[in-house]
Amino acid sequence: MDYHKSAQAIYDALGGSANINSLTHCMTRLRFKLKDETQVDDARVKEIAGVMGVNHQAGQYQIIIGNDVSNYYQELVKLGVGNSMTADSETTDTAPSEEHESWFNRFANFISACMSPLIPALIGGGMIKVLVILLPLLGWLNPKGSTYAFLTIFGDAPFYFLPIMLAYTSAKYFKVSPMLAVTVAGIMLHPNFAAMVKAGKAVTLMGLPVTLANYSSSVIPILLMVWVMKYLEQIVDRFCPNSMKSILKPLIIIFVAGTLALVLVGPLGTFAGKLLSDIILFVQSKANWLAMPLMAAFMPLIVMTGMHWAFAPIFLAASTAHPDSLILPAMLAANIGQGAAALAVAFKTKNKSIRQVASAASISALVAGVTEPALYGVTLKYKKPLYASMIAGAITGLFMGLVNLKSFAFAVPSLVSLPQFVSSTNSQNLVNAVIVLVASFIITFVLAYIFGIDEAPAAAQTAGTTTSSASMDQTAPATSTAPTIVPGTTNIYAPMAGQLVALEQVPDDTFAKKVLGDGCAIIPSEGNIYAPFDGEVLTIFPTKHALGLRSDTGVELLIHVGLETVNLKGEPFEVMVQDHARIKRGQLLLKADLEAIKAHGCEIITPVVITNTTEFDEITAAEPQAIQPEQVAICCVKK
Known part of the structure; x- marks a missing residue:
């Protein structure tokens, strides 16, 4: 796929910089804010290679790409589209609605939004500070010369x-x-x-x-x-x-x-x-042996929420005079662990697409200390590799606490920045850092390889479905174990009362074009959502707007209440069950305030999608009609 060519075609079709205000992306979509959407010819955009469809929703012009969305986004950034996003929409556009988000989420978003644009400057300054430590030790730089003084200024400037x-x-x-x-x-x-x-x-x-x-x-x-x-x-x-x-x-x-x-x-x-x-x-001073294992084990989750920046007063001040013996050492174990876990997935998987993503994410984490691709694209997605890295973090964290590993400069810990652990008075400190690096890599890789990954999400992606995090609106339920498909017919009963319509009638191409799978949609007349079969709850999304279920016969079902309802942050919803709970047909799973959803300008039409469509020989939805929960909405046949 020529990403650059397609990105250029998208850029031109949307009117270029004259019509594009900003760009963000989720796991499957490019989300543009345009000055005038009427200038865009949807048919022209749909003809561009790699584009699966377009959608006008919530003031955004959304182009549905699929799993390759980040590649298109990067090419658009090179064309200048992302410039407004990196500075502005990470701040202004992503400023949360205080009405719908919790205090913790608002604070985490605020910290991340303010610190993220600064990362290139901090990384650059940090690496120069590493050089200022390393070069004099190698005899390549006179610590009393003017070059040393200038390099110190270069390294200190972003932090001062x-x-x-x-x-x-x-x-x-x-x-x-x-x-x-x-x-x-x-x-x-x-x-x-x-x-x-x-x-x-x-x-x-x-x-x-x-x-x-x-x-x-x-x-x-x-x-x-x-x-x-x-x-x-x-x-x-x-x-x-x-x-x-x-x-x-x-x-x-x-x-x-x-x-x-x-x-x-x-x-x-x-x-x-x-x-x-x-x-x-x-x-740390009272129980370093306990503080370090906890910090190293949970560092991926801390980074995921952006809360690592709350410890900035500690790690940004790292220097020879004030070394950091907590955050940066913990990040060394965590970053290497994320890279090793992603590499194990690349070796373990049989899916070429997953292997490519995991390999690239592994290099990013190991060499540059940038763990987001590994965290969001691999380990968090498949969970077991994440558990492997957290176990390794706890083990290596115990060692770090016992030997009191220290970092003498701020740099994102990785293979390249290892000299940040060089001490002019304690040569064993670097040795200990190398031990942590090697141990974290080996333990994580072995555990992640043994734990393996569930290939069901990968198979769904290959077939054209998409699994993503709950931060996006269209999401396929995660699979905890590979499903066992029972031969025969499975009846899926209507999860709610209302008007059943064809899935193609949903005003969203991701559902209408069956990108996530086959099924039907219901325009609900009341807000109660019931279990459509006997089975289990796979996923309750944090925003409560969608449920992932699996029947005892192996049907994996996504019930997505309304469109763009992820933006409501769970306010109109009340969940009546827990993740991984057993469910019986007719059991109340979720309550939705339909009037509140409509008051926020969202559609209430609810897609009911079989996300493992390719596992069945035949899927038939009932004819459009008024339907009740005791009526069959979809039949699945496995011969």
């Missing part, structure tokens, strides 16, 4: 001015004037203020005591300050006369926000960051 970069990304997230936020960060880092801090003499601002804190390389203070600025700007906009706003608004914002930053918010953020660090380090 981290508050300024965070001011920009968090301002985008909160829709605060970016340059005003950057100015406030500049106040906190100003050389004259830094000199006051160094002098250590008590100072006041208009009689208010100023806490002498060093804000370089800090994270929490500026994030708190920009959050406060969101409300400050709203107050100024409300009361400031329009005729004077261009002059008064920046004056008031800089003065008030600068004062709050130095007197109140900044110190609070500093204390909060120090408290977090002190708590973690206290636990």
